[in-house]
Amino acid sequence: MTVYENCKNGLCCSCGICKSVCKTGAIMYQKKDGMFIPTIEKDKCINCGVCADICPGYHQYYSSHGISKTPLEAIKGNVVTCYNAWSRNAQIRHIGASGGIVTTLVGELLNRKVYDCAFCVDNYTYDVFLSTEYYTSETFSQQEKLGWKTPKSRYLPVSHEKTVDYILSNRDAKVIVIAVPCALQGILSVIDKYQLVRENYLLIGLFCERNFQYNLVNYFATLNKDKKLTGFHFKNKESGGWPGNLKFFFEDGSIEYKDKSFRTDAKDFFQPERCLYCIDKLAINADIALGDNYTQIDSSELGSNSIIIRSKRGLSAWDECSAAIEYRSISYDIIAKAEAVEDRAENVYFAELKKKKLFEAGLYAPNINEGVLIENIPDRREQEYLFKLGNLRVGFEDDTQFSNYNRIINKAKRKRKKELLIYSIRSKFAAIIRKLINRG
Numbered sequence: 001m002t003v004y005e006n007c008k009n010g011l012c013c014s015c016g017i018c019k020s021v022c023k024t025g026a027i028m029y030q031k032k033d034g035m036f037i038p039t040i041e042k043d044k045c046i047n048c049g050v051c052a053d054i055c056p057g058y059h060q061y062y063s064s065h066g067i068s069k070t071p072l073e074a075i076k077g078n079v080v081t082c083y084n085a086w087s088r089n090a091q092i093r094h095i096g097a098s099g100g101i102v103t104t105l106v107g108e109l110l111n112r113k114v115y116d117c118a119f120c121v122d123n124y125t126y127d128v129f130l131s132t133e134y135y136t137s138e139t140f141s142q143q144e145k146l147g148w149k150t151p152k153s154r155y156l157p158v159s160h161e162k163t164v165d166y167i168l169s170n171r172d173a174k175v176i177v178i179a180v181p182c183a184l185q186g187i188l189s190v191i192d193k194y195q196l197v198r199e200n201y202l203l204i205g206l207f208c209e210r211n212f213q214y215n216l217v218n219y220f221a222t223l224n225k226d227k228k229l230t231g232f233h234f235k236n237k238e239s240g241g242w243p244g245n246l247k248f249f250f251e252d253g254s255i256e257y258k259d260k261s262f263r264t265d266a267k268d269f270f271q272p273e274r275c276l277y278c279i280d281k282l283a284i285n286a287d288i289a290l291g292d293n294y295t296q297i298d299s300s301e302l303g304s305n306s307i308i309i310r311s312k313r314g315l316s317a318w319d320e321c322s323a324a325i326e327y328r329s330i331s332y333d334i335i336a337k338a339e340a341v342e343d344r345a346e347n348v349y350f351a352e353l354k355k356k357k358l359f360e361a362g363l364y365a366p367n368i369n370e371g372v373l374i375e376n377i378p379d380r381r382e383q384e385y386l387f388k389l390g391n392l393r394v395g396f397e398d399d400t401q402f403s404n405y406n407r408i409i410n411k412a413k414r415k416r417k418k419e420l421l422i423y424s425i426r427s428k429f430a431a432i433i434r435k436l437i438n439r440g
Contacts, residue, residue, distance in 0.1 A: 001364060003027070003051045003058075007037045009358060010273035011057035011366055013211075015179075016131070016159025017186040018051035020168065021193075027051065029129060033396040034215030035157065035272055036129040054193060056185035057274050062284075063371025071345035074372045075336070077284030080315050082335055083307040084298040085327035091144075097153040097235045098242060098292040099305035101325065102204060105288070106150075106176055108321040110137035115202060118176035119163040122149040124231040124249070126217045131159040132178075134166065155212050155234045155263075157272065158183070164190055167201070174200050180208040181280035188285055202317050205283025207291025207306075207339060209267075215395050216270035220248070223262070227252060234263060241301025243292060268388070270395040276388055277351035277368050281344045282336070287314030294338040298328050306335045348374050349381040350388070 003018045014036050019027040026044035029036045038051070052058060062074035086099030092107075093100040106118045118140065119132035135150070143149060160183050167175055167190070177187055184205050191198055221229045228251040235244030239257040246258040283289035286308075293304040307327070309315050318325075351368045359365045 001049055001052045002040055002045065002047065003038050003055050004040050005364055006052065006055050006058045006366070009363065009366075011055075011277075011368075012037045013057045013182040013272060013274045014129075014157030014159070015056060015183040015186045016129070016161040017054060017056075017164050017183070017190060019159075020161045020164035021050050021054055021190065023048065023050070029159075031129075031214065034213035034270065036159070036214070050193070054186055054189040056182045056189065058366045058368075059189065059370075060182075060185060060278070060280070060368050061370045068371050068373045070373050071279055071348050071369075072336075072341065074369070075279055075282060075284070075341045075345060076332065077282070078310050079332045080309040080311065082309070082330050082332050083327040084293050084295060084304055084330050085307050085325050086298075086300075086302070086304040088324050088326055092151070093302055094237065095148050095151045096303060097151070097244065098303040100151065100303070101290055101305040101307065102178060102206075103148075103151050104324050105204065105317065105321050106135075106178070107140055108324050109176060109202070109317060110135070110140050112320060113137070114317065114320055115174045115176045117166075117173065118178070119160070119166070120150040120178060121154055121158055124149075124152070124154075124233060126156060126214060126231070129159050130154055130156055131161065132163045134162065152233055153206070153235055156214060156216075157211055160187065163187070167191075167196060168194060171196060172200070174202075176202045176204065178204045178206065180206050180211065181283045181285065182208075182274070182278060184283060184285040185280075199313065202288070202313060203286045205286025205289040205310075207282055207289065208278075209281065209339075210271045210275040210278075212267070212270045213272050213395060216266055219266065219270065220246075220262075223258065224248065224250070224256065227254065235260070237301070237303060242299075242303035244303075268391045271392065273389070273392055276385070276392075277347055277354055279344050279347045279351075279369060279372070281339060281341055282308060284310070287311045288318060291339070295330060295334050296338070297330060297334065306330070306338070308332065308335065346381070348372055349377045350385045352377055353382060353385050 006012055012035060018038050024044045024046055026041045027038045030039050062069055085101055087093040087101060087104040092103050096103055109115045110118060118135045120135055121130050122133050163177060184203055229248055230251050231249040233247040236247035237244045239245050245260050246263055248256045287310055289308040289310055290305045293299055293306045295306060298304055309318055348369050352374055355365045
């Protein structure tokens with residue numbers, strides 16, 4: 001088995017890791033349905049199966065010592081301590097998507113020589129597959145003079161091919177890896193398969209409320225038909241502060257801000273299918289997991305982060321940087337509630353429906369959410385799953401269709417509202433019937 005089967009079945013998360021582990025160079029990437037997915041040159045492939053073994057789209061484990069967990073237990077993972085935090089450096093806090101904590105951690109740990117290098121994304125143009133780039137303390141600190149390129153969220157799949165190439169070629173190097181949960185799973189699979197020293201890697205995990213796929217870029221380009229879009233910030237605090245609006249850059253040198261609703265409304269239509277099945281919103285495999293602070297505690301228009309320290313390694317790294325960070329203790333439960341993890345837990349139903357569909361077709365059933373306990377799937381979940389898949393088909397259209405996007409999305413919202421009303425009525429009616437039966 002190769003990653004081809006995963007891609008064919010909509011399970012690729014475009015992490016780029018499979019290309020790094022291919023011994024024969026048989027894997028290349030091509031763009032399809034808004035995703036950069038691996039294609040395999042059959043003449044080169046030796047069917048070793050390594051690419052499938054490390055694929056996070058196919059493998060996602062949550063059990064601990066053979067003990068299964070409820071969805072909410074799986075999402076929680078290991079927790080050492082939690083904070084709300086922001087950088088003491090006003091410039092870094094301002095240019096960051098939230099509190100500037102990732103930039104502060106990377107800068108401090110590299111400057112103090114605790115880690116040798118870090119891999120970060122450093123551009124805001126999206127006509128190519130985003131990739132991590134190698135940074136040392138010298139090159140990272142140069143950004144203050146030459147202009148910051150690494151801060152802010154990208155919200156699109158990122159290739160970690162260069163990261164994995166480096167750690168496999170430099171086994172003794174101490175490396176900071178910054179990634180969303182699915183990519184972290186892939187990185188850990190590489191560390192395990194190639195018997196790398198786990199202590200050498202600081203994994204910084206980003207809270208993930210689903211990625212976008214790259215057709216979103218085509219849609220954004222249609223919002224300003226008279227000018228050529230050359231790049232944008234998903235979240236920029238210059239126009240109204242945190243949580244930030246879109247900032248578009250055009251070929252003629254002009255800029256324009258768009259309300260954040262253009263970003264949030266697009267999420268259900270321009271996301272990878274694989275995101276429908278993931279419950280790991282809070283990066284359980286990270287040493288330090290973080291995201292925007294939605295707790296309404298220590299919140300500010302300047303931006304702040306919610307932090308979950310998940311390991312002794314993460315706590316040690318945090319302590320190294322603590323003088324550069326303002327932070328306050330907070331409970332995991334408050335963060336989890338603010339991040340609406342109960343809603344994400346419901347993705348286990350969609351994953352089971354996907355596995356059932358593949359099994360009935362005689363195909364490999366993926367190890368999605370392995371070790372997570374699941375009850376019977378309510379009927380309405382199947383209808384909701386089909387509805388979500390229908391939304392994704394809108395985002396798969398080519399860019400000639402995006403001029404009609406606003407009409408399509410409004411129609412979908414009306415349909416969704418109607419279906420939720422029907423669900424509510426059915427649930428109330430079923431409750432009345434159960435009550436009457438119990439009385440009888």
